[in-house]
Amino acid sequence: MTVMEKKQLLGFLEQKPQKAWLEALGAIREDTHSVDREATRIWFSFWPLELSEALRAPEGALEMARSMDLEGEWKLEKQMDASVAFLYGARHWVAVKNAILTQSDSDTLATTIRGVALRVSETDKVAVSLVLGISAVGLMVFRQVGQEVFEKMADSPAEGELLPKNPDRVVTKRKRKSRDGVLTFLKGVNRKFDVRWNERTRNGSFRAINGQDIAMAGARAEGDYRTLDYRRIDGPVPVECRVGSCGYCWVGVLEGHGNLSAISDFERERLRYFGYDTTNDPDDEQPRIRLACQAQCHGDVSLAIAPWNGELKRRHHQGRKKLGTA
Ligand code: FES
Known part of the structure; x- marks a missing residue:
């Protein structure tokens, strides 16, 4: 060509x-x-x-x-x-x-x-x-x-671990319920679920108590996650404020979005404020992009963790105004 x-x-x-x-x-x-x-x-x-x-x-x-x-x-x-x-x-x-x-x-x-x-x-x-x-x-x-x-970079392969070779098994594994996910009615409020934050590694999951938000549950995961990402000071999910203010903790939900609490007006507004909501359906009550400190677990979930955080919308517009282009 x-x-x-x-x-x-x-x-x-x-x-x-x-x-x-x-x-x-x-x-x-x-x-x-x-x-x-x-x-x-x-x-x-x-x-x-x-x-x-x-x-x-x-x-x-x-x-x-x-x-x-x-x-x-x-x-x-x-x-x-x-x-x-x-x-x-x-x-x-x-x-x-x-x-x-x-x-x-x-x-x-x-x-x-x-x-x-x-x-x-x-x-x-x-x-x-x-x-x-x-x-x-x-x-x-x-x-x-x-x-x-x-x-x-044309000949460099994807970096890091890959998903297993059989795609159907990956899909089945994502949908498979953990033990408490199966015993939902017997275990009542004491249920615990799997949060898979990295599907590609053996140790890529932590447990969440029923009703606990993802960020809080992740703080109990043992391991040194700072070497992966300096923002991961308290578990595998980056966090700072834990109240929806900082935008550190945004994640994508690969599977189990229906097992998370419905998105609140506050969380939706925060996602919009940061500019993270580009692919979320505004009418979806359990969208795929969430703030981990706001989304509570009521079942197993699989996540992808966003590699950066910031105030894309607000600052970008401010920057443009400063330049006299907005
Ligand atoms: S930890 Fe700050 S928004 Fe979630």
């Missing part, structure tokens, strides 16, 4: 606003294997277009990060291979990147995603449904980090 054709694909992607990407995710949703259906949307929540655009403001990324109070790993280009690890399709990450680098644009975003997935299915001999989600993610990574960085 010529440099011009590659530029055409990037130019095509750059014309698409976040809304168009979310519509494309909707268009491929039913054809995406359930192992990655929610994981794909959660990845798009963790890495919204608005974040990368804010970081490209004329003040520079560091100044914008300061103005948005960003904490954690907020630079996608530094962790593009790690960011995808919680998706099943991560095992095809190299094939996805190479397919993108040889893909030209097509009529719509959804058909471009399908085109990449088809090529990956041919090179890696895998069902298209298993690589549709990761293909969408790959195109968004390409859109956000740009051609040079993407090309440099």
Whole structure:
């Protein structure tokens, strides 16, 4: 493929606003294997277009990060291979990147995603449904980090542990109830549930008492989590305030969203304030993006933990006003 054709694909992607990407995710949703259906949307929540655009403001990324109070790993280009690890399709990450680098644009975003997935299915001999989600993610990574960085990393695999090879077993395991999840009626208020914060490791879960919020339950998990992320000072979920003020503790719920307390007006408003709610359905009482200090457990859940936190909406708008562009 010529440099011009590659530029055409990037130019095509750059014309698409976040809304168009979310519509494309909707268009491929039913054809995406359930192992990655929610994981794909959660990845798009963790890495919204608005974040990368804010970081490209004329003040520079560091100044914008300061103005948005960003904490954690907020630079996608530094962790593009790690960011995808919680998706099943991560095992095809190299094939996805190479397919993108040889893909030209097509009529719509959804058909471009399908085109990449088809090529990956041919090179890696895998069902298209298993690589549709990761293909969408790959195109968004390409859109956000740009051609040079993407090309440099084209042959590096996903970083970290991968999900087991059998996708149906992953789905079954997510849905399997822990012992107290099964004995719900016998154990009454003394039930305890599994919170899987990392499905890919043996020690990636902790227990939550019925009605306890995820953040509080995580504080009892033993282990050194700061080496994974300096924000994890009290268990595997980053926390600071525990009352919905700081925004450290946002998580994506891969499975078990129906086992969490219904979202309150306060939590919904806080998610909106931070700019974390890009993929949540405003009418959903148990959406996939939650604040761990507000969501209480009434059953088993599987999570993905957001790699950064900050005040994306408010600070971004303030920054734009300062620049006289809003
Ligand atoms: S710990 Fe501060 S918002 Fe949850």
